[in-house]
Amino acid sequence: MDDKPVERAGYHHGSLPDALTAAALELLDERGLEQVTVREVARRTGVSPGAPFRHFADRQALLTAVVGRILADFEQWQLAAVAEDEGPAMRAFGLGFVRYAIRHPHRFELIRSKVFGSRQPTELRQRLSGIEQALTGIIVAGQQAGELRAGDPAVVGLAGQALVYGLSQMIVDGYLPPEQAEQLAEQVLDTCGLGIVNSADFQGP
Amino acid sequence: MDDKPVERAGYHHGSLPDALTAAALELLDERGLEQVTVREVARRTGVSPGAPFRHFADRQALLTAVVGRILADFEQWQLAAVAEDEGPAMRAFGLGFVRYAIRHPHRFELIRSKVFGSRQPTELRQRLSGIEQALTGIIVAGQQAGELRAGDPAVVGLAGQALVYGLSQMIVDGYLPPEQAEQLAEQVLDTCGLGIVNSADFQGP
DNA sequence: TGCCTGTGGTAGCACTGTTCACATGGACGA
DNA sequence: TCGTCCATGTGAACAGTGCTACCACAGGCA
Numbered sequence: 001m002d003d004k005p006v007e008r009a010g011y012h013h014g015s016l017p018d019a020l021t022a023a024a025l026e027l028l029d030e031r032g033l034e035q036v037t038v039r040e041v042a043r044r045t046g047v048s049p050g051a052p053f054r055h056f057a058d059r060q061a062l063l064t065a066v067v068g069r070i071l072a073d074f075e076q077w078q079l080a081a082v083a084e085d086e087g088p089a090m091r092a093f094g095l096g097f098v099r100y101a102i103r104h105p106h107r108f109e110l111i112r113s114k115v116f117g118s119r120q121p122t123e124l125r126q127r128l129s130g131i132e133q134a135l136t137g138i139i140v141a142g143q144q145a146g147e148l149r150a151g152d153p154a155v156v157g158l159a160g161q162a163l164v165y166g167l168s169q170m171i172v173d174g175y176l177p178p179e180q181a182e183q184l185a186e187q188v189l190d191t192c193g194l195g196i197v198n199s200a201d202f203q204g205p
Numbered sequence: 206m207d208d209k210p211v212e213r214a215g216y217h218h219g220s221l222p223d224a225l226t227a228a229a230l231e232l233l234d235e236r237g238l239e240q241v242t243v244r245e246v247a248r249r250t251g252v253s254p255g256a257p258f259r260h261f262a263d264r265q266a267l268l269t270a271v272v273g274r275i276l277a278d279f280e281q282w283q284l285a286a287v288a289e290d291e292g293p294a295m296r297a298f299g300l301g302f303v304r305y306a307i308r309h310p311h312r313f314e315l316i317r318s319k320v321f322g323s324r325q326p327t328e329l330r331q332r333l334s335g336i337e338q339a340l341t342g343i344i345v346a347g348q349q350a351g352e353l354r355a356g357d358p359a360v361v362g363l364a365g366q367a368l369v370y371g372l373s374q375m376i377v378d379g380y381l382p383p384e385q386a387e388q389l390a391e392q393v394l395d396t397c398g399l400g401i402v403n404s405a406d407f408q409g410p
Numbered sequence: 411t412g413c414c415t416g417t418g419g420t421a422g423c424a425c426t427g428t429t430c431a432c433a434t435g436g437a438c439g440a
Numbered sequence: 441t442c443g444t445c446c447a448t449g450t451g452a453a454c455a456g457t458g459c460t461a462c463c464a465c466a467g468g469c470a
Contacts (some may be wrong), residue, residue, distance in 0.1 A: 012417060012466070038458065048419045053459065141371065159368065159393040166371025173317065188364040217435070217448060243427060255451045258428065
C-alpha cells in the first residue's frame with residue numbers, strides 16, 4: 001500500500017547489500033525473525049521489492065548475511081566477557097553467552113535457526129569454528145589449571161554448550177522470567193554446570 | 206492448483222477438529238513446522254481452506270492443539286523410559302527426552318516454539334506442570350537416595366532441563382551427527398550432567 | 411561519443427492466513 | 441412428518457508474502 005521508499009541519492013545505491021543487511025538486523029532486533037520480510041527490508045532501505053534479489057539468492061541468504069554480522073559482534077562480546085571476568089574462563093564464556101541471549105533475544109532466535117544447521121556458507125563456518133576453537137582452548141587450559149574436571153574436551157565442551165544453549169533458549173522463549181533469568185542462570189552454571197571444580201567458590205557476593 | 210480434497214462421507218464431517226489436528230501432526234512429522242500450512246491441512250482433511258477457522262481461531266491455535274497431542278504422547282514415552290531404565294530416574298528422564306527429540310525432530314521444533322512461551326492455554330499448562338512435577342519428584346527422591354547431589358531441586362531441575370533441552374536442540378538442528386547423537390548425548394549426560402553423583406558408574410557397557 | 415553491463419524498478423505469479431456471504435443438512439419442536 | 445434453526449462447511453476474495461521476468465537507467469569502458 002504505502003510503499004514509500006525513503007529518499008536516496010541516485011538511481012544506484014552504492015552498497016545495497018550492506019544497507020540491506022543492516023536494515024534486516026535492525027528489523028530483527030525490533031520485531032523478531034518472523035517479521036523480517038524481504039519486502040519490509042527493501043522498504044526500509046528505500047528500494048524496490050525486487051532489488052534485494054540482485055544481491056541475495058533468497059530470504060535465507062539475506063538472513064545468513066545477518067548471522068555473519070551477529071557472529072562478528074558476538075565474538076567481540078565474548079572476548080570482552082572472558083577478559084573482564086576474573087573467574088574461570090569457561091564460566092565467563094557461558095555467562096557471556098547467556099547474557100548475550102538475554103540482551104538480544106531475537107538474534108538468538110535467528111542464530112538457532114541458522115548456525116546449528118548443517119549447511120552453512122564458508123565464511124560462517126569459519127567464524128563458528130573460530131569460536132569453537134576458543135572454547136576448546138579454554139577447556140584445555142581450565143583442565144590443566146585444575147579448574148575443570150578431566151575428560152574428553154570435546155565432551156566437556158559439548159556439555160557446556162548444551163547447558164548454556166538450552167538455558168539461553170529457555171530464557172529467550174520466556175520460560176524463565178527475564179528479571180531473574182541472569183541470576184538463575186548464574187546459579188545453574190555454578191551449581192551444576194560446566195564441570196567446574198569447586199564451583200561453589202564462584203557464587204556471586 | 207490441484208486442490209482435490211480427499212473423499213468424505215457427508216457434508217458435515219463429524220469431528221473436524223480432531224481430524225485437522227491429526228492431519229497437522231502427520232504433516233509436521235513428514236515435512237516440518239514451516240510446511241504445516243492451514244490450507245494443506247485442510248486439503249489433506251478433504252475440506253475447504255476456510256473450514257479450519259470454524260474450529261481454530263488461527264494457525265497458532267491449530268498448532269497448539271497439535272502440541273497438546275504431542276505432550277500426551279511424550280508423557281507416556283517418558284513414563285515408559287523411566288520405568289524401563291534401571292539407572293537413576295533423572296538419567297532415564299534426560300535420556301528419554303533426548304531420544305524423543307531424535308525420533309521426532311519436527312515435533313521438537315514445534316514444542317520449542319510453543320511450550321516454553323509465556324502464553325499457553327490452560328490445558329497445555331496443566332500438562333506441562335504435570336511433567337515438571339514428575340521431574341521435581343524424581344529429583345527429590347534422587348537426592349534422598351543419594352543419587353543426586355544436594356541443592357535446591359528447582360535449580361537442579363532447571364540445570365537438567367537446560368542441558369537436556371540444549372542437547373536435544375543441537376541434535377534436532379543437525380549440529381550433532383544423528384548416528385552418534387544418542388551415544389554422545391549419553392556420554393554428556395554421564396560425564397557432566399544432571400548432578401548425578403558418581404555418574405561414571407553409569408557409563409554404557 | 412556510444413555501447414555494455416551491473417543495478418534498480420515494475421508487474422505479475424503462486425502461495426499464504428484469514429474473512430465473509432452463502433449453502434447445506436442434521437437436530438429438534440410442532 | 442414437516443419446517444425451521446443454526447452449527448458447520450463452501451468458495452470467492454483480500455492483503456501480504458517470496459520470487460521471477462522484463463524493462464529502464466547510468467557509470468565505466470572502447
